[in-house]
Amino acid sequence: MTIREDNRLLDGAPMLPLRCAQCGTRVRVRKSSWHQTSIQWDAEAMDACLERRASTPGGGPNGGRFPSCEALRQTIKQAALDGAIPVPDDHYGPVATVPETP
Amino acid sequence: MTAVGSEHDGVRAIEAEAAPTRFARGWHCLGLSSRFTDGKPHTVKAFGQKLVVFASGDGKLNVLDAYCRHMGGDLSQGTIKGNEIACPFHDWRWGGDGKCKSIPYSRRVPLRARTAAWTTMEQDGLLFVWNDPEGNPPPADVTIPVIEGATRDDWTDWVWSETIVHTNCREVVDNVVDMAHFFYVHYSFPTYFKNIFEGHTATQIMKGSGRPDARPPARNGEPQMTGNTSIATYHGPSFMIDDLTYHYDTMDIKSVLINAHYPIDANSFVLHSGIIVQRSDALEGEAADVMARKLGDFILKGFDQDIQIWKNKTRIDNPLLCEEDGPVYQLRRWYEQFYVDVADVTPEMVERFEYELDTTRPVEAWRKEVEANLARRAAESQPA
Ligand code: FES
Ligand SMILES: [Fe+2]
Numbered sequence: 210m211t212i213r214e215d216n217r218l219l220d221g222a223p224m225l226p227l228r229c230a231q232c233g234t235r236v237r238v239r240k241s242s243w244h245q246t247s248i249q250w251d252a253e254a255m256d257a258c259l260e261r262r263a264s265t266p267g268g269g270p271n272g273g274r275f276p277s278c279e280a281l282r283q284t285i286k287q288a289a290l291d292g293a294i295p296v297p298d299d300h301y302g303p304v305a306t307v308p309e310t311p
Numbered sequence: 312m313t314a315v316g317s318e319h320d321g322v323r324a325i326e327a328e329a330a331p332t333r334f335a336r337g338w339h340c341l342g343l344s345s346r347f348t349d350g351k352p353h354t355v356k357a358f359g360q361k362l363v364v365f366a367s368g369d370g371k372l373n374v375l376d377a378y379c380r381h382m383g384g385d386l387s388q389g390t391i392k393g394n395e396i397a398c399p400f401h402d403w404r405w406g407g408d409g410k411c412k413s414i415p416y417s418r419r420v421p422l423r424a425r426t427a428a429w430t431t432m433e434q435d436g437l438l439f440v441w442n443d444p445e446g447n448p449p450p451a452d453v454t455i456p457v458i459e460g461a462t463r464d465d466w467t468d469w470v471w472s473e474t475i476v477h478t479n480c481r482e483v484v485d486n487v488v489d490m491a492h493f494f495y496v497h498y499s500f501p502t503y504f505k506n507i508f509e510g511h512t513a514t515q516i517m518k519g520s521g522r523p524d525a526r527p528p529a530r531n532g533e534p535q536m537t538g539n540t541s542i543a544t545y546h547g548p549s550f551m552i553d554d555l556t557y558h559y560d561t562m563d564i565k566s567v568l569i570n571a572h573y574p575i576d577a578n579s580f581v582l583h584s585g586i587i588v589q590r591s592d593a594l595e596g597e598a599a600d601v602m603a604r605k606l607g608d609f610i611l612k613g614f615d616q617d618i619q620i621w622k623n624k625t626r627i628d629n630p631l632l633c634e635e636d637g638p639v640y641q642l643r644r645w646y647e648q649f650y651v652d653v654a655d656v657t658p659e660m661v662e663r664f665e666y667e668l669d670t671t672r673p674v675e676a677w678r679k680e681v682e683a684n685l686a687r688r689a690a691e692s693q694p695a
Binding site: 210211212213214215216217221241242243244245246247248249250251252254255269270271273274275276277289290291297 | 328457542633638660665680
């Protein structure tokens with residue numbers, strides 16, 4: 210199978226580079242709405258993230274996964290508010306747009 | 312024929328390569344191990360082949376290619392004799408390591424009397440088999456986590472079921488990201504949704520409330536389900552553990568749900584679902600078992616809804632996604648790692664990707680903050 214590019218990245222906004230305000234880790238970020246955020250990490254970023262390094266596995270069979278970096282979340286939120294990461298204003302996410310079902 | 316649309320009119324074409332005939336590298340669950348310990352060999356069609364699963368006298372579960380290297384007899388129709396499976400055709404004896412151990416009517420076993428053997432693992436009452444088209448053993452860091460409740464008395468036994476689905480197994484994996492289908496197909500209402508792809512794992516975190524329009528009202532005195540919290544991870548290409556808590560108006564119920572499959576061939580797979588439920592004060596003794604069965608039925612209904620869709624849909628490599636859809640392309644990029652040689656796994660297939668949808672903070676709150684931000688900046692840029 211060939212790996213194909215997401216049609217939304219081809220036709221819409223790209224993933225934009227952003228540095229974490231806390232540790233300087235560089236990731237690529239995109240928001241399709243105020244509610245939605247995509248983050249692409251690379252190996253260097255995964256090594257550099259302080260919260261990730263400090264994290265301990267949570268409980269349960271899936272607890273080994275690092276859930277998210279809160280500092281990066283804050284950075285992205287601020288970048289969105291400042292306009293550094295553009296947010297299309299006409300998207301509200303599926304929850305707000307689903308129709309009533311009979 | 313009048314064409315209503317054609318390529319020239321900008322009609323979007325559905326593209327799809329044939330489903331791969333190579334099968335994913337990774338651990339695959341063949342179901343409850345107790346199913347295979349009845350003293351008989353079992354036929355399992357998987358990875359485009361016929362396999363025999365048998366418990367040797369030492370209690371170990373073994374998986375071999377079903378076809379005897381002598382004259383092609385079907386070992387899964389044979390008999391277990393001691394630690395070996397005896398072929399029904401001429402009684403050659405095959406060990407779990409794939410070697411022919413003896414031929415009752417011959418003094419010597421010929422050279423190269425060796426058949427394909429799969430690495431197996433028994434854990435939490437389940438039988439796993441390692442598939443690798445390159446023939447390498449499982450790396451130490453590619454494991455299936457232990458599910459604690461599965462072997463504990465304060466949890467129920469597995470409520471397990473299997474069904475054959477006639478389509479390529481990519482369809483079931485796609486569900487990990489398909490947020491919108493939870494609403495339309497399964498009548499649940501995610502308020503928070505997150506995917507994390509990293510290494511050989513793909514995770515879906517979901518918090519949802521039940522849809523009042525779709526759920527049956529609670530009978531008098533029975534608790535009413537109000538929502539659920541689900542942390543589900545694919546550990547490799549085919550085995551998903553869902554750490555699932557059901558919220559009721561009066562209590563929480565903890566459960567672990569398994570959603571696993573193994574390919575029969577390129578166009579069919581066996582879909583497994585399993586569930587265990589924790590016993591608690593609210594759910595003592597029998598009540599937990601009843602609940603497990605109920606939830607098991609509920610989950611099967613969910614699968615049936617999926618299967619109805621899969622049976623009739625077409626394979627599509629170029630889904631046309633809107634901004635509200637989940638990360639289908641990124642999931643498939645992750646999934647591709649299991650279909651190429653280890654040497655050809657690229658960083659983009661395994662590097663961490665996060666997709667988050669959090670609707671708990673209303674859009675209005677965001678708007679207000681942006682406006683306040685702009686006002687503050689305007690004030691700051693006023694000449695002193
Ligand atoms: S074919 Fe199996 S023993 Fe002859
Ligand atoms: Fe589904």
